[in-house]
Amino acid sequence: MLGKLIKYDLKSMNRFLIILHAFLLLIAVLLRVFVTSRIQLQTDEGSLLFAFAILAYVLAITGIAFGTAIVIAVRFYKNLFSDEGYLTWTLPVTPGTHLLAKTISGSIWSFIDNVLVFAALYIGIATPDFLRLFESQKEDLMTELGFVGKYADITAGQLLAIFLLMGLLSCICNVVIYYASIVLGQLFPSHRVVGAVACYFAITTLGSVASFLFTGIAQLSSGNLNFRFIVNFGAEGAAGTGMSLTFVEYISQVLVISLGASLLFSAVLYIISYQLMKKKIDLN
Amino acid sequence: MSGEMNPILECRNLSKKYNHQTYALNDLSLSLGRGQIVGLLGPNGSGKTTLIKLINGLLIPSGGSVLIDGMAPGVDTKKLISYLPERSYLDDSMKVKDIIHYFTDFYENFHADKAYEMLADLEISPEARMRTLSKGTKEKVQLILVMSREAKLYILDEPIGGVDPAARDYILHTILSNYSEDATILLSTHLIHDIENVLDHVLFLQNGRLVLNASVDDIRMEQQKSVDILFREVFRC
Numbered sequence: 001m002l003g004k005l006i007k008y009d010l011k012s013m014n015r016f017l018i019i020l021h022a023f024l025l026l027i028a029v030l031l032r033v034f035v036t037s038r039i040q041l042q043t044d045e046g047s048l049l050f051a052f053a054i055l056a057y058v059l060a061i062t063g064i065a066f067g068t069a070i071v072i073a074v075r076f077y078k079n080l081f082s083d084e085g086y087l088t089w090t091l092p093v094t095p096g097t098h099l100l101a102k103t104i105s106g107s108i109w110s111f112i113d114n115v116l117v118f119a120a121l122y123i124g125i126a127t128p129d130f131l132r133l134f135e136s137q138k139e140d141l142m143t144e145l146g147f148v149g150k151y152a153d154i155t156a157g158q159l160l161a162i163f164l165l166m167g168l169l170s171c172i173c174n175v176v177i178y179y180a181s182i183v184l185g186q187l188f189p190s191h192r193v194v195g196a197v198a199c200y201f202a203i204t205t206l207g208s209v210a211s212f213l214f215t216g217i218a219q220l221s222s223g224n225l226n227f228r229f230i231v232n233f234g235a236e237g238a239a240g241t242g243m244s245l246t247f248v249e250y251i252s253q254v255l256v257i258s259l260g261a262s263l264l265f266s267a268v269l270y271i272i273s274y275q276l277m278k279k280k281i282d283l284n
Numbered sequence: 285m286s287g288e289m290n291p292i293l294e295c296r297n298l299s300k301k302y303n304h305q306t307y308a309l310n311d312l313s314l315s316l317g318r319g320q321i322v323g324l325l326g327p328n329g330s331g332k333t334t335l336i337k338l339i340n341g342l343l344i345p346s347g348g349s350v351l352i353d354g355m356a357p358g359v360d361t362k363k364l365i366s367y368l369p370e371r372s373y374l375d376d377s378m379k380v381k382d383i384i385h386y387f388t389d390f391y392e393n394f395h396a397d398k399a400y401e402m403l404a405d406l407e408i409s410p411e412a413r414m415r416t417l418s419k420g421t422k423e424k425v426q427l428i429l430v431m432s433r434e435a436k437l438y439i440l441d442e443p444i445g446g447v448d449p450a451a452r453d454y455i456l457h458t459i460l461s462n463y464s465e466d467a468t469i470l471l472s473t474h475l476i477h478d479i480e481n482v483l484d485h486v487l488f489l490q491n492g493r494l495v496l497n498a499s500v501d502d503i504r505m506e507q508q509k510s511v512d513i514l515f516r517e518v519f520r521c
Contacts, residue, residue, distance in 0.1 A: 004389050012375070086373035090340050091390045092362040189303065283342040 001093050005101035006108075009075060013109050016071045021116045024064045028120035031056060037127045057124055061117050068113040072106040073178040077196070081186060085283050095277040103175055103270070110171035115164070146246025169259055173266040177203055180269035186281050207265050214261040215254055290354075291315040292437050292468045293339065297348035300334050300492075308334040310492040311348070318436070319465050321482055323511070324472040326489035327519050332472040333370060335489070336441050339470075340367050353436060363392070366435035370442040370472075372422050374414050380425055381410035387429055399432040402458065420447045427455055431462040438469045444478060452478055476512045486511055488518055 035053040079088050080098065088098065134141075147154060181203055185196025293316040300309040309331040316322055324332050337343045338350050341357030352361040374383055380403065387394045403410055406424055414422060427443055440459070444452045452475075460482060463469060473479055486503070488496035495518065503514055 001390070008386065008389075012377075015377070083369075083371050083373050084375055086342065086367075086369040086371065089342055090362055090365070090367050092359045093390075094359055280344065282344060283337065 001091075002097055002101050002104075005093065005097065006105045009079070009101060009105035010108065012079070013071055013075050013105065017068060017109055017113070020064055020067050020071075021113065024060060024116060024120050025123070027056070027060045028123040031124045032127065036124055036130070053124065057121065061120065065113060065117060068109060069174070069178065072109055072175060073182060076102050076106065076179050077182050077193075080277075081182070081192065081281075081283070089283060096274055099179070099270070099274055099277055102179060103172070106175035106178070107168070107172045110175055111168050114167045114171060118163075144247075146248035148246070151246075151248050166255060166259060169263060173262040176266040176270050176273070177207070180273045183273040183276050183281065186276070189282075189284065192284070203269065207262065210265060211258045211261045215257045218257045219253070290318075292318050292353055293470070294351040294354075295335075295338075295348065296351075298335075298338065298345055298350055299347035300331075300338060300343060301346040307492045309338070312492070312494050313348075314487065314494055314497055316468060316470070316485075318468050320484040321469045321471065323476070323479065323483040323486040324470055324489065325474075325476060325486055325511075325515055327474075329491075330489040331492040332489055333441055334492070336367075336369075336439055336470070336472060339439060340365060364436040366430045366433040366438045368426055368430040368438075368440045368443055370445065372419075372426070374422070374426065376415040377413065379411060379413050380408065383414070383425070383429065384410065387432070391433055393434040394429075395432050395434065398462070399428050402428040402432070406454070420451060423447055424451065424455070427458060431458055434464065436467055438463060438467060438471075440469065440471045442473055443471065444473060444475055449478075456482060476515050480511045483511065488515070490519065 031053050035049055035056075038049075078084055080102075142148075142152075177200070181200035182196045184199040184203075185192050185194075188195030293314075295312050295314050298309060298312045299307060301307050312331075312335065324335065326332050334343065338345055339352060339357065341362065350357065353364055355361050378386070384396050384399050387399070388396050400410065403425075406421075406428075408417075408421060408425060408428075414425070417425065423443075424447070427440075430438065430440070438459075443459070444455055447455065456479065459469065459471075471479065471483075480500070483500050485499050486496065487494060496514075500511055503509060503511055507514060509517075
C-alpha cells in the first residue's frame with residue numbers, strides 16, 4: 001500500500017512540478033546563452049549584466065523553491081483534510097502509512113528541486129570562461145577557504161556527495177515541518193489554514209532558536225568560539241592548530257550540529273503528527 | 285432483525301461532542317443485522333452524518349464505541365465498508381478511468397468491469413475528466429464506484445439528494461441490483477417517500493439521540509402508517 005500511495009502522490013505533484021522545473025532549467029539555459037556566456041570575466045565590462053543575471057537566478061530559484069514547497073504542502077492538506085480526505089481516510093491504510101507515504105513523496109520532490117536548483121546554477125554560471133578562471137585560481141581559493149590539512153584531499157565528487165546527503169536530510173526535515181504545521185492547524189477547527197500557517201511560523205521560529213542554542217552550547221563545550229579566514233593570516237598554521245578554526249572547519253561544524261538539531265526536532269514533530277493523525281484529528 | 289447474534293454494526297453508548305460543548309450524538313446504542321436495507325432518517329443536524337463518519341473512522345468518538353463486524357474502525361473495517369459521502373470526494377483533475385484504476389489498486393473487492401458496465405449504461409465516458417462533469421454526473425460516478433465494491437456494509441449518505449427523479453430511479457435500481465443478500469445497506473436521506481419501498485428497517489435520529497429503531501413491516505402493521513407519515517409526525521416542527 002505504501003508504494004501505491006507514493007505513486008499517486010508523485011503523480012499528483014508531477015503535473016505542477018515538472019512544468020515548474022522545466023521553466024527553471026529554461027531560464028538557466030536562456031541566461032547562459034544570452035547573458036553569462038557573453039560576459040568577459042577578466043574585465044569589469046559586463047559586471048552589471050552579471051549582477052543582473054545573478055539577481056534573476058536568485059528570484060527564479062526562490063520562486064520555484066517556494067512553489068515546490070507550496071505544491072507539497074497543498075497535496076498533503078488537500079488529500080488528507082479537504083473533501084478528498086473522505087476517500088483517502090477510508091482507504092484500508094493506517095494513518096502511519098499515510099504519513100510515511102506523504103513524507104517520502106514530498107521529500108523526493110523537495111530533493112529533486114534542490115538538485116535541479118544546483119543544476120540550474122551550474123548551467124547558468126559554469127561558462128568555459130568562468131571554469132578557466134576558476135581552475136587558474138582554484139588552489140589559492142581552496143587554501144583561503146581552508147581546504148588544507150585533513151581537508152586538502154577532498155575531491156569534487158566527495159564534496160558533491162556530502163552536499164547531496166545534507167540536502168536530502170534537510171529536505172526531509174522541511175517536509176516534516178510543513179506536514180506538522182498542517183496537522184497542528186487541524187486543531188483549530190474554524191481556522192484550519194490560518195492555524196497551519198501560524199503553526200509553521202511558530203515551529204520554524206522555535207526550530208531556529210533551538211538550533212542556535214544547540215549550536216552555541218556544542219561550540220562552547222568544544223571550546224571553539226570563533227573562526228578566522230586564513231586569508232588574513234596566510235596558510236601557515238591553518239587547520240587544526242590553536243583555538244581558531246578555518247572557514248571550512250567552522251562551516252562543517254556548524255552544518256553538522258545544526259543538521260543534527262534539525263533531525264532531532266523533525267523526529268519529535270513527526271511523532272506528534274503521527275499521534276495526532278491517529279488519535280485526535282476529526283475530518284471536517 | 286436489528287439485534288442478532290453477529291451484528292454487522294454495533295454502537296455502544298456512542299457519543300460525539302464538537303468543541304467540547306454540543307453533543308452531535310448522545311449515548312447512542314444500536315445493533316444492525318446483516319442482509320437488510322436500513323434507512324437512517326432524521327432532520328438536518330440530527331446526527332446522521334456524524335454517526336456515519338464515526339463508523340468510517342473519520343471522527344474520533346467522545347465516548348462509547350462503534351464496532352463493525354466486531355472490530356473497531358481501522359484497516360480491516362475499511363475493507364468491509366463501501367462508503368458514499370454526501371460530498372464530492374474525488375480528485376477533480378483525474379479522469380474517470382484513472383479513478384477506477386485507483387479503486388482497483390486499493391480495494392481488493394472492487395470490480396472494475398462492473399464499474400465500466402454501469403458507466404456505459406449511463407453513457408459516461410471513462411476518458412472524461414471529473415472537473416468537466418456536472419454535479420449530478422459526478423454523484424453517479426461516485427455511486428458507481430461505491431456499488432462496484434463487494435462490501436459487507438454499504439453506507440450511503442444522501443445518495444439521491446442532488447439528482448433528478450429519473451436518475452434517482454436508476455440509482456435506486458443500481459443500489460438494489462448490486463449488493464449481495466448478506467450485505468447491509470445503511471442509507472441516510474431526507475427523501476423518504478422515494479426510498480420507503482426499498483427499506484427493511486428504519487432508524488430515526490433526533491438531536492443526536494435514537495428515537496425509533498423499528499422494522500418497516502412493524503411500523504406498517506402496528507401503527508398502520510407509512511414511514512413517510514410517521515416521520516412527519518415524529519419530526520413535526
